[in-house]
Amino acid sequence: MGNYVPEFALEESQRLFFRIGCLAGLQRLAPLIVWGSNTGEHLHPAALTDVLIPVNITALESFKNRVWISLALAAAQFFLRFVATIFRAFMKSLLPSVVTPGSIFPATTRQYTKKHIQTMGLNPNSTMTAVQKLRAMLADPDKFIACPGVYDGFTARIALQEGVDCLYMTGAGTTMSRLGMADMGVATLNDMKANAEMIANLDPSVPLIADADTGYGGPIIVGRTVAQYIRAGVAGLHLEDQIVNKRCGHLKGKQLVDIVEYASRIKAAAMSREKHGDIVIIARTDALQGFGYDEAIKRLRAAIAEGADACFLEGVTTREDAERACKELAPTPCLFNNVPGGVSPDFGVEECKEIGYKLAIFPCLAFEMVYPAVRKAVQQLKTIGNVKAAEEGGRRYGPKELFQVCGLDDFLDFDQAAGGTTYAKMHEK
Numbered sequence: 542m543g544n545y546v547p548e549f550a551l552e553e554s555q556r557l558f559f560r561i562g563c564l565a566g567l568q569r570l571a572p573l574i575v576w577g578s579n580t581g582e583h584l585h586p587a588a589l590t591d592v593l594i595p596v597n598i599t600a601l602e603s604f605k606n607r608v609w610i611s612l613a614l615a616a617a618q619f620f621l622r623f624v625a626t627i628f629r630a631f632m633k634s635l636l637p638s639v640v641t642p643g644s645i646f647p648a649t650t651r652q653y654t655k656k657h658i659q660t661m662g663l664n665p666n667s668t669m670t671a672v673q674k675l676r677a678m679l680a681d682p683d684k685f686i687a688c689p690g691v692y693d694g695f696t697a698r699i700a701l702q703e704g705v706d707c708l709y710m711t712g713a714g715t716t717m718s719r720l721g722m723a724d725m726g727v728a729t730l731n732d733m734k735a736n737a738e739m740i741a742n743l744d745p746s747v748p749l750i751a752d753a754d755t756g757y758g759g760p761i762i763v764g765r766t767v768a769q770y771i772r773a774g775v776a777g778l779h780l781e782d783q784i785v786n787k788r789c790g791h792l793k794g795k796q797l798v799d800i801v802e803y804a805s806r807i808k809a810a811a812m813s814r815e816k817h818g819d820i821v822i823i824a825r826t827d828a829l830q831g832f833g834y835d836e837a838i839k840r841l842r843a844a845i846a847e848g849a850d851a852c853f854l855e856g857v858t859t860r861e862d863a864e865r866a867c868k869e870l871a872p873t874p875c876l877f878n879n880v881p882g883g884v885s886p887d888f889g890v891e892e893c894k895e896i897g898y899k900l901a902i903f904p905c906l907a908f909e910m911v912y913p914a915v916r917k918a919v920q921q922l923k924t925i926g927n928v929k930a931a932e933e934g935g936r937r938y939g940p941k942e943l944f945q946v947c948g949l950d951d952f953l954d955f956d957q958a959a960g961g962t963t964y965a966k967m968h969e970k
């Protein structure tokens with residue numbers, strides 16, 4: 542006689558139901574009965590067939606009722622678990638999986654809520670890539686895309702944490718921060734691509750438009766630039782018609798390649814896009830300064846004909862020219878470049894919308910703010926021997942708070958979930 546049932550796991554009353562159940566030929570149901578009382582997970586149906594236990598016949602009277610009650614309880618539990626699973630799946634579906642696979646810590650600073658996605662004018666159930674999102678925003682008649690200029694991981698993280706729709710990687714800021722040099726065509730493809738790749742992959746669900754200057758050479762190099770930007774996860778790039786010894790578009794004396802060479806740059810970019818995957822090509826012309834409005838528009842039209850998706854009339858000096866260009870180039874979307882202290886008026890988002898622009902970049906946003914703050918801090922150190930708060934009210938920022946901008950909490954969670962113990966103490970409040 543083999544009794545393989547772990548009776549020690551059962552209470553007296555459960556043991557009774559279980560024995561009766563077996564004798565009544567309900568072996569298959571017995572686990573359910575006991576499971577209904579939350580202890581049956583220890584049992585296996587196979588074990589039940591071997592049970593031979595004396596029966597207390599008087600208990601048989603209430604047996605049927607108890608069985609049905611237990612079954613009803615079990616069914617209710619099943620049902621509740623089922624509902625909970627559906628609910629969990631539904632809640633999860635509100636957070637679209639727009640993150641590119643392969644990133645270890647994607648979307649570390651925030652997760653999209655359905656509302657956020659809707660304010661971006663996108664389908665909340667979508668699994669769009671960054672470039673698809675940028676295209677969707679460009680195609681949405683109600684959408685204006687305002688892109689804060691960032692130049693490194695920290696400034697990008699700050700903007701991401703604020704929940705922006707799109708980032709802009711400034712070439713001027715990249716050249717100054719990575720090389721410590723002025724925006725004079727010093728940064729190479731490798732410098733620009735490395736910075737863009739790092740920024741684009743901090744949160745691959747947020748599109749990044751990156752400066753690609755002149756494309757860094759002839760058609761072959763331009764094609765390579767576009768391929769590398771695509772592989773880096775960049776959603777959009779702008780290419781201009783300055784000669785390779787270029788300068789910031791708001792400085793004097795710019796020299797340009799001719800329209801045929803410019804058109805071939807854009808063509809090379811479009812051919813590379815065809816081959817390597819999608820990217821939004823923004824055609825920039827610097828012709829306004831030296832050649833006038835008509836030549837600039839002619840160049841932008843040539844670029845559209847070669848496959849450009851959007852136009853960027855650099856160094857626009859009047860609202861009239863801006864309005865005219867947006868109208869004449871429609872339906873191709875136009876970009877405004879907000880450079881305070883440069884040659885263009887300081888159009889904000891509302892004015893850009895009135896003019897007819899579809900998107901605006903604010904390349905100087907971060908470096909213009911960092912500059913006086915850091916200079917002041919260094920001066921304080923030199924004069925008073927210490928650094929005072931940058932903010933009114935004396936607010937200081939400790940390392941932990943700053944690291945949290947850069948994914949500290951996600952790192953700790955990840956480490957803990959993977960069984961790491963090195964950082965356990967950092968979880969303590």
Ligand SMILES: C[C@](O)(C(=O)O)[C@H](CC(=O)O)C(=O)O
Pocket residue numbers: 710711712713714724752788789790791878880904905
């Ligand atoms: C947009 C730009 O290409 C940049 O590098 O961000 C610059 C901006 C700047 O130098 O401030 C440009 O307009 O040429």
